[in-house]
Amino acid sequence: MYEVIIVGSGPAGLFAALNLVKEGKDSILIIDKNPFPSGGMLNDCKLNLSTEIGMDLDELKISKDKAKEYIEFIDKTFLKFGAPDQIFGDDQTLYKEWDERAKRNDVEFIPAIQRHIGTDLSKNVIKNFRDFLEKKGVKFKLSTEIVDIKIKDKFYNLETSKGESFEGKYVILAPGRSGSKWLREISNRLNISYSNGKKIDVGIRVEMRNESYPITDVIYDPKFKIKSKYGNILRTFCTNPGGRVTLERYDDFTLVNGDALKSSKTENTNFALLDTIILTEPLTDPFVYGRLIAISTNILGNGRPIIQRVGDFLDEKRSKEETFFDKTRWFDRVKPTLNVGKLVTPGDIRMSYPYKIIKELKEALIKLNKIFGNTILKEENIIYAPEVKFYSLVYNTTEKLETNVKNIFVAGDGAGKSRGIVGAAISGIIASEGILKNENS
Ligand SMILES: Cc1cc2nc3c(=O)[nH]c(=O)nc-3n(C[C@H](O)[C@H](O)[C@H](O)COP(=O)(O)OP(=O)(O)OC[C@H]3O[C@@H](n4cnc5c(N)ncnc54)[C@H](O)[C@@H]3O)c2cc1C
Incomplete structure (x- = not known):
């Protein structure tokens, strides 16, 4: 029995776990069907450190200032785990000319501050991230696909394709875009409410x-x-x-x-x-x-x-x-x-x-x-x-990303809460805050 089970070890899942650990929780299980944790973070891993890219503040129900706070924390975390120091886009004078040319051609240029980790280096950053979480007591169950979730008294039973099952009090579903079809099927079975995108x-x-x-x-x-x-x-x-x-x-x-x-x-x-x-x-x-x-x-x-x-x-x-x-x-x-x-x-x-x-x-x-x-x-x-x-379906949630089914939270791209690594990480943190809030209420 775990206090929190997270499905998906992408940025949403990993940052949810990190925030729970920071607040003293240690009974956490992260499950992923892939053999290496990370989800989409292995792909190039450019961090868009801007509130205009990869996230929808209305969907996340947070202010710009709050988003900036989260972004700063996420960037510092990546740096701590080995991301390179170099940053792009922080000197406006260097791209002023393109901005002016864009305007002249009726094109909008959106400046963004970015950090590029790269597909090769990201492996090491993710390894450091995982090691840190494991030292804090977080368990990883990889190469394990969750196929079903059953409600058992006040708890949730997550069943794998190999016939195992794991029981948890809180669940964060962060299966990414590749898991969005599965998330829809599970939601239909559990009556989790969502709306269609167009x-x-x-x-x-x-x-x-x-x-x-x-x-x-x-x-x-x-x-x-x-x-x-x-x-x-x-x-x-x-x-x-x-x-x-x-x-x-x-x-x-x-x-x-x-x-x-x-x-x-x-x-x-x-x-x-x-x-x-x-x-x-x-x-x-x-x-x-x-x-x-x-x-x-x-x-x-x-x-x-x-x-x-x-x-x-x-x-x-x-x-x-x-x-x-x-x-x-x-x-x-x-x-x-x-x-x-x-x-x-x-x-x-x-x-x-x-x-x-x-x-x-x-x-x-x-x-x-x-x-x-x-x-x-x-x-x-x-x-x-x-x-x-x-675009994924959009799940109807509270401001802390709890679905209409008590203690089941969603986060990341698969739930329509983000469209990029940093946005997914923010949504994971918000979902973990929801769990802490429920615990204290
Ligand atoms: C080629 C490529 C390049 C990209 N480059 C960038 C970039 O440079 N910068 C950027 O910001 N974004 C980039 N993205 C997008 C980015 O990867 C995603 O926005 C981000 O990873 C979403 O995070 P997530 O946590 O929601 O889901 P994911 O990172 O997709 O993680 C979800 C995890 O859940 C697991 N899972 C799914 N279903 C189940 C199940 N039933 N049981 C167990 N595990 C399950 C999956 O295996 C996966 O590991 C790129 C995407 C691709 C495809």
Whole structure:
């Protein structure tokens, strides 16, 4: 029997445990289906230390000042466990020019202070985090998937796929985006209340040589917001200077994403350009819509994501394997970080993306190109698709993230409470505060 059981060892779960330990609790069990704790923290691990990115203060029901307090604590914690000292975006004079160019092109530039840990270094930071929690008495049960939760008197019985079960007085469900489907099923069984979202982000990943995107010397992951002629909002997201484009595999489709290592850099920079689509009647299920776009792009790519040269995209032509490195068009100048033919297939994203989204992506690329003096739309640059970001369901909770079922709390991306490492960590801390509050009432 544990006092608190946390499902998910991502930032939400780990920071919830840390705060409980800080307040003297030691009967805590963290369960994760993966063999290594961390959730999404292993992916690149850029910390966005800004209240405007990766969190929704209204959803978290906290003020900007309170959020800043949490952010400071989270950043200090990462530093304590070995995050690098270097910080980006804290000197406004260095990015003033891009800010002015953005305004001139009717683009909003959102400055953000960031710390980049990197996929390689984050492993060590997470190990230190785990060691610290274990020394304080927190137990980890890894490679263990929770399949069901049963109510037993005033306690909860969490059942694993291997037939084990763990009893807890309080439960924090922080299963991340990969566990959002499971969270929905559990919520239906336990009558935990939630509401459907209507939003989805559909976009592309753009890859170019590092020198084509010089802003990353001062801001690691610059955020530009562009309002299209149709009224949708597009934004740059998840920039990886010297990074790699990666694959994100799901049961029935594969998306593209990106990351960067701290110790070894590529010649390329990549970022996502995302178009936020809000569905209205009759189709209001964004998951169905996003999945269809992802699957159709994979089908055209013979089971893989599609890669296309910007030159071909602008000429309204498909890219082909035999001309993908054509020297006469300078295509040899940008070498894709994903293997062409093995992991991605040259093709035409206009075949699988709706007309409206293609038009908006093009409009946004043209604006970014103007801001950066014609480096974004160089013929040799590369576009990858599908890049789709699903929004989770939003769980109806108290201000301390307790659901309508007593002593069951939710936190992190899987519950729609965050969209990034720092936001997820904040929500984990808030849920742990809820447990402490219930204990003292
Ligand atoms: C490729 C990639 C790069 C990213 N880069 C960044 C970045 O640089 N900066 C940033 O801020 N954000 C980034 N993100 C997003 C970030 O990873 C998430 O926002 C964050 O990890 C969410 O934290 P979480 O605690 O809610 O969930 P997660 O970190 O997803 O953790 C949830 C954990 O729950 C476990 N779990 C799920 N279901 C069960 C179950 N039934 N039983 C047991 N365990 C379960 C999962 O295995 C997982 O370990 C990136 C995401 C990806 C995919």
